Each structure stands twice: as structure tokens, then as C-alpha cells.
Amino acid sequence: MKQVNGTATVAHELYAVIRERIVNGLYGQGMRLTEQQIAAEFNTSRTPVREALRQLTADGFLVFKPNSGTLVREWSTQQIHELFDLRVLIESEIALHAAEHIDDAGLSELTKAQDEIEARGADISEENTVRIGHLNRRFHALIAQASDSERLTSVLSNAIEQPIVQRTFRRYTVPQLERSFAHHRELLDAFRSRNGAWAKSIMTCHIHAAKFALLQDNPHADDNADTP
Known part of the structure; x- marks a missing residue:
């Protein structure tokens, strides 16, 4: 992902990329996503990553489980x-x-x-x-x-x-x-x-x-x- 100025803009771009990867199955059901992992992959700080993951959780693409972290949502x-x-x-x-x-x-x-x-x-x-x-x-x-x-x-x-x-x-x-x-x-x-x-x-x-x-x-x- 191209580096851009502004935490909010980076968070928005990260949201779009991660969401598309979930939709396409690159991040499969039950897969654990960490701030450190995403930040390292996209060469950015953890602050916009945290915001992107928070919004994806709010929108139902991810879930947070105590002791497990942030996971790609599974469907019953x-x-x-x-x-x-x-x-x-x-x-x-x-x-x-x-x-x-x-x-x-x-x-x-x-x-x-x-x-x-x-x-x-x-x-x-x-x-x-x-x-x-x-x-x-x-x-x-x-x-x-x-x-x-x-x-x-x-x-x-x-x-x-x-x-x-x-x-x-x-x-x-x-x-x-x-x-x-x-x-x-x-x-x-x-x-x-x-x-x-x-x-x-x-x-x-x-x-x-x-x-x-x-x-x-x-x-x-x-x-x-x-x-x-």
C-alpha cells in the first residue's frame, strides 16, 4: 500500500485492503490478525491499523475474543x-x-x-x-x-x-x-x-x-x- 499522509487516510486505505482480502478469502474464517502483523506488512504505524481493525470489527467482518485477539468472523x-x-x-x-x-x-x-x-x-x-x-x-x-x-x-x-x-x-x-x-x-x-x-x-x-x-x-x- 502506498504511504500517504494522515492517520485517518491510512486507516481508511487499510480498511479497504483488509476488507477486500476477507471478502476474497485471502484472510480466511477464523484467521487471527494482529496490529503488529498488519503494520509490518504495510510499513505503517500501529495506530491506523488499530483504527482499521476496530471499524472492521464494528462492521461485522472481524470479531474480538479475549485471550484470542482479533479474528476473521466465522459464520454458523x-x-x-x-x-x-x-x-x-x-x-x-x-x-x-x-x-x-x-x-x-x-x-x-x-x-x-x-x-x-x-x-x-x-x-x-x-x-x-x-x-x-x-x-x-x-x-x-x-x-x-x-x-x-x-x-x-x-x-x-x-x-x-x-x-x-x-x-x-x-x-x-x-x-x-x-x-x-x-x-x-x-x-x-x-x-x-x-x-x-x-x-x-x-x-x-x-x-x-x-x-x-x-x-x-x-x-x-x-x-x-x-x-x-
């Missing part, structure tokens, strides 16, 4: 159910509103995003699933933008940016990834037809399928995982 089965069920409620409504408000330019941008997502086919290598994860965030963000619902989008933002959501693609089998592609294509058809009910039902199926894939193989999903 119940917490995953709750998070994805919240997404179903909010994001299905967003899809409905998007179908009613999206214009031709928005449709074109969404279609290009999906073309990029599928550019390497159903390749489930680490490199490609990370690439798809970034593009998928953009796809869903474009739908939220098209919905013209600032209130719903604001509520969704925190849920969809949770690291357990962003790592979903790493759990997919080839058929599951192909199903995800098909859901996106059907969403595009629903948007083209301006059919809100159709878009809502597809988004509901899409998120439930993602939850199923994640819960099939989540070694940290137990009833003793950390609470936010």
Missing part, C-alpha cells in the same frame, strides 16, 4: 440462513422494481456484464471464480441501480458485501455455476419484458440456490460460530 448455519433469507426478501423486491424501471441502456450494460461473467464458461478454477465474484457484484449492483429504490439498495448493501456471500462462487460445482448463469440470463429476459413478477421469482430462486450451494460445503457452519 443459522447465520447463513438468516443472511440469505434477508437477501431473498430485499433483492427479490429490487428485481421487481428493476424490471419496472430499467431502460435500454441499463439492459445493455447488464447484458455486457453477464457476457463477461460467462467469458470463460463454467470454469470453477480459483482464478476464474474470483474473477466471476467481482463481476457478479457488479451485475447485482447494476440491478439495484436500475431499481431506482435508494431505500432498498441501502439495506441490501451491507448484506451482499458480507464475505460469506462474496465467496459463494468458490463453492459451486460446474452444474451449479451453469445454473447461476441461466438465472442471470432469465433475469435479463424478465427485465426485457418489463415483467416484475417474473424477475422477482427468478431472483428468489437464484438466491436460494446460492444458499444451498454454500451450506453444502461450509466447514465453519456450526452453531458455535461468532456473532456480529
